[in-house]
Amino acid sequence: MQTSLSGTTIVAVASPPGVGAVSLLRVSGPDARDVVGRCFRPMRGPDGKGKWRPRYATYGNILDQDGELVDDVLATFFPGPHSFTGEDVIEISGHGGVVVTQLVLKELLRCGAEPAEAGEFSQRAFLNGKVDLTQAEAIMDLISAQTELAARAAQHQLKGYLGDQMEVMRQGLIGVLAHVEAYIDFPDEDIDPASLDSILKQISDTRAQVLDLLGTAEHGRILREGLRTVLCGAPNAGKSTLLNLILGFERAIVHDEAGTTRDTIEESVSLRGIPLRLVDTAGIREGVGAVEKEGIQRSRSELEGADLIIHVIDRSRPRAEAEQAKIPEGARCVRLANKVDLAGHPDWQAECPGDVSLSLHAEEARVQIEELLFRVITEAQMTTSHPVAINARHQACLRQTADHLDMASGNLSAGDSVEFVAMDLRAALQSLGDVIGKTDTEEILGSIFSSFCIGK
Numbered sequence: 001m002q003t004s005l006s007g008t009t010i011v012a013v014a015s016p017p018g019v020g021a022v023s024l025l026r027v028s029g030p031d032a033r034d035v036v037g038r039c040f041r042p043m044r045g046p047d048g049k050g051k052w053r054p055r056y057a058t059y060g061n062i063l064d065q066d067g068e069l070v071d072d073v074l075a076t077f078f079p080g081p082h083s084f085t086g087e088d089v090i091e092i093s094g095h096g097g098v099v100v101t102q103l104v105l106k107e108l109l110r111c112g113a114e115p116a117e118a119g120e121f122s123q124r125a126f127l128n129g130k131v132d133l134t135q136a137e138a139i140m141d142l143i144s145a146q147t148e149l150a151a152r153a154a155q156h157q158l159k160g161y162l163g164d165q166m167e168v169m170r171q172g173l174i175g176v177l178a179h180v181e182a183y184i185d186f187p188d189e190d191i192d193p194a195s196l197d198s199i200l201k202q203i204s205d206t207r208a209q210v211l212d213l214l215g216t217a218e219h220g221r222i223l224r225e226g227l228r229t230v231l232c233g234a235p236n237a238g239k240s241t242l243l244n245l246i247l248g249f250e251r252a253i254v255h256d257e258a259g260t261t262r263d264t265i266e267e268s269v270s271l272r273g274i275p276l277r278l279v280d281t282a283g284i285r286e287g288v289g290a291v292e293k294e295g296i297q298r299s300r301s302e303l304e305g306a307d308l309i310i311h312v313i314d315r316s317r318p319r320a321e322a323e324q325a326k327i328p329e330g331a332r333c334v335r336l337a338n339k340v341d342l343a344g345h346p347d348w349q350a351e352c353p354g355d356v357s358l359s360l361h362a363e364e365a366r367v368q369i370e371e372l373l374f375r376v377i378t379e380a381q382m383t384t385s386h387p388v389a390i391n392a393r394h395q396a397c398l399r400q401t402a403d404h405l406d407m408a409s410g411n412l413s414a415g416d417s418v419e420f421v422a423m424d425l426r427a428a429l430q431s432l433g434d435v436i437g438k439t440d441t442e443e444i445l446g447s448i449f450s451s452f453c454i455g456k
């Protein structure tokens with residue numbers, strides 16, 4: 001039997017809450033077979049002799065303590081370590097009703113399983129070495145991905161692309177540290193110039209790779225949270241019309257009364273695979289009542305945190321300087337001159353007020369907007385074709401790594417004690433290891449003894 005790090009056997013409903021054709025319960029731990037065996041009666045023994053056959057689905061009944069039928073199910077046994085968690089796992093598929101699924105869960109708890117905590121199966125997979133931390137995080141990214149692009153990035157991370165890159169960098173740094181540590185044992189010897197150059201180059205190469213990865217942090221945030229796209233403009237310009245048009249349904253109230261939208265309205269949408277977080281705001285104007293003022297205050301703070309602003313201009317109305325002034329300087333902003341179906345106001349005669357002039361009521365408006373936004377977002381490189389897009393935790397660890405590498409090369413170049421340099425390198429290795437959840441001093445020792453002749 002597979003030994004578990006935690007020793008307990010856990011159970012949880014793995015399918016989403018609610019009604020479906022099938023529900024899935026997962027049992028993991030050293031006693032998985034015993035637990036399930038107490039309430040599961042196979043129609044024929046799992047292999048005809050009452051033993052579980054690995055990776056075979058066995059049809060049978062879940063019975064309660066009085067022997068009454070709870071549900072008929074299929075149970076599949078995945079022996080550890082060749083399972084998702086690395087422990088013995090049994091997956092039970094039953095009828096997808098809310099009550100019947102809860103009754104099966106209740107029986108498994110009665111038979112000795114403990115309720116799993118959130119993320120505990122993935123945590124066990126990590127603790128048992130089945131996945132590294134980046135892969136465990138990618139499982140959640142994949143589940144919560146809202147668009148194709150986000151799902152694809154999560155799949156790359158789940159395949160171990162980021163973890164593998166970390167491992168290559170780590171192994172390189174372990175080699176450098178081994179090199180440096182060898183000199184600690186011989187305090188009378190200086191690092192020879194050729195070795196010094198090679199060590200400095202390896203540190204700077206690793207640092208460049210770390211900075212490359214740090215450059216994907218913004219893409220990672222956008223993939224995970226969506227590109228924050230704020231619609232702003234004067235009251236009545238057509239912001240809510242635009243929101244509804246992009247979403248494809250009537251989410252916000254549209255009315256010819258100025259000041260219709262009072263609060264911010266947020267919705268997620270996929271623009272050709274790019275996740276957008278669209279925020280409709282109250283039209284900005286002066287001299288209004290308390291509620292609208294509060295709405296306008298919210299519009300302003302949304303503008304501060306926007307990745308992209310779409311400024312909707314009503315070209316049939318006079319120019320409103322106040323609204324333009326509220327757009328933060330340097331913000332990425334697309335200007336959309338709306339209502340070309342109406343006569344243009346003289347304020348706009350001399351210039352084209354926007355990046356595009358259109359009528360949001362026109363049939364082709366949706367495609368026009370989609371193309372414009374896609375072009376702006378891709379030209380500004382706000383999304384990535386890079387298979388890796390790191391998250392905030394990776395970013396924090398990698399920043400530390402870069403800082404420690406900076407200190408290591410600075411100290412090395414300044415001719416400081418190699419012990420200090422080794423300390424910096426160890427700290428860099430530690431923070432790099434934190435990304436994948438792996439830091440091991442044994443490896444450094446192993447590398448020293450295998451690649452250097454200490455007795456020279």
Ligand SMILES: Nc1nc2c(ncn2[C@@H]2O[C@H](COP(=O)(O)OP(=O)(O)OP(=O)(O)O)[C@@H](O)[C@H]2O)c(=O)[nH]1
Pocket residue numbers: 233234235236237238239240241242253254255256257258259260261262281282283284338339340341342358359360361362
């Ligand atoms: N003629 C014409 N009217 C439009 C066009 N786009 C929007 N409208 C109308 O303009 C009015 C205001 O539209 P909304 O989308 O509510 O404007 P808003 O910017 O959200 O306004 P507030 O919520 O008050 O800030 C509505 O009556 C829309 O039908 C257009 O292209 N042409």
Ligand SMILES: [Mg+2]
Pocket residue numbers: 239240241252253260261280281283
């Ligand atoms: Mg509105």
